[in-house]
Amino acid sequence: MAHIIEGIRDAINLLLSFDKEIYGIIGLSLYVSLASTLISGIVAIPIGIVLGIKSFPVKKAVIRLLYTMMSLPPVIVGLVVFLFISRNGLLGNLRIVYTPTAIIVAQVLLVTPIIMGTVYAGARERGEEIQNVAYTLGANRAQALILLIKELRVNIFSAIVTGYGRAISEVGAVMVVGGNIKGHTRVMTTVIAMLKNMGQYGMAIAIGIILLLISFIINSILYKLQQGD
Amino acid sequence: MDLQITNLQKYYSGRCVLNIENQRIKKGSFLGIIGPNGAGKSTLVKIIAGLVEAGNGTVSYNGSGLNTAVQQNMTLVFQRPYLLRTTVFNNIAYPLVVRKVKRQEISDRVNSVMESLDIRSLKDQKAWTLSGGETQKVALARAIVINPSLLLLDEPTANIDPGSILVMEENIKKFHEQGNSTVIVVTHNLQQGKRLCDDIAFMHKGEIIESGSADDVFNHPKNILTEKFIAGEILI
Secondary structure, three states: OHHHHHHHHHHHHHHHHOOHHHHHHHHHHHHHHHHHHHHHHHHHHHHHHHHHHOOOOOHHHHHHHHHHHHOOOHHHHHHHHHHHHOOOOOOHHHOOOOOHHHHHHHHHHHHHHHHHHHHHHHHHHHHHHHHHHHHHOOOOHHHHHHHHHHHOHHHHHHHHHHHHHHHHOOOHHHHHHHOOOOOOOOOHHHHHHHHHHOOOHHHHHHHHHHHHHHHHHHHHHHHHHHOOO | OOEEEEEEEEEEOOEEEEEEEEEEEOOOOEEEEEOOOOOOHHHHHHHHHOOOOOOEEEEEEOOEOOOHHHHOOEEEEOOOOOOOOOEHHHHHHHHHHHOOOOHHHHHHHHHHHHHHOOOHHHOOOEHHHOOHHHHHHHHHHHHHOOOOOEEEEEOOOOOOOHHHHHHHHHHHHHHHHHOOOEEEEEOOOHHHHHHHOOEEEEEEOOEEEEEEEHHHHHHOOOOHHHHHHHOOOOOO
């Protein structure tokens, strides 16, 4: 309990200290998480909708694969990405290992199936019905698609919030591909893990509280946007 | 809108669910499609609406196939209508918005149709807060706001209270009487068929067994199956 009280006090002090390193870590965490969520959203939302409303021969297998991908162990993803981008890897010439870009790549691989699966579930449930309504009221294909996206906005926002939650809280994959390098790839989750290993529980909890606070603020913004209807 | 159905067949998993050789639905008529469950009534309406593809045969609309102009001139009210996650006003305005009608005209037409259906008080209400009866009224308002040449109604009063049923029927009838639209209503409710329709088609196992004026079909059925259905001997 003492650690938690100490952590709350430290969190307030850290935020008020305007320490460059701390704000750098917070900034990088936000940057990689938001970037990976954005990229994943751009890729996953249209595919999730198509999977939900279209039928094709291998659809069942694709959905099974998608659900499997949703529960991918982050460390495994980190390891695979690392093997690809490490110096001797297939994509080694990109020289992105231990950079924020590597973290974004790993997070995109983790977040994309989550967003896709959530959007797919909504589109499967209501997609056909929404499209039918659109067509019977005179909408063309483009108008029906726009309506479908608008009507699925709650699912889409939920997917983004869930995906963002996965990205900001990720530690295993981020540690493997980013390396927790001070001032370069150190994010809030990896710094918490490091501080815990160093026995600095108060500081670890302080960073954790800041992480929670940021998540709360971002989720509140997304929730507010979703309430737009 | 004048409809001509010719050699229409629809199969699901190898099973024939619809088999209509020849059926004409004249412009301006009010046709009720009655029949037991699984008769193919809803499938027929969905094929006419272009939501389900016909396996074989054709449906022609004023002599032509299903095209954009035809689609722009017909609407369908489902048994359980889906209202968009927005206000009642925006729901009713949607068919006008997709037709790029001017804002002022949209407002005038939506207000007018809400007035006629006595749902003006619901204007700014969110669609998901409506009762079953109100939902059906909004769906009807949304379907008739464009004044379609063909109005398709698939069990439009199946899930609402008796009071709302009569109000809905009144409005459907009023819409039909005001213009020259063709109205096709699928109904389980024989009394509704009698109250609303000029013509009746009785369907059984995918086929139109008998069709004619409502008076003839209800009072002087020619086919034994029709007679049994009207007498309540074939379960709905």
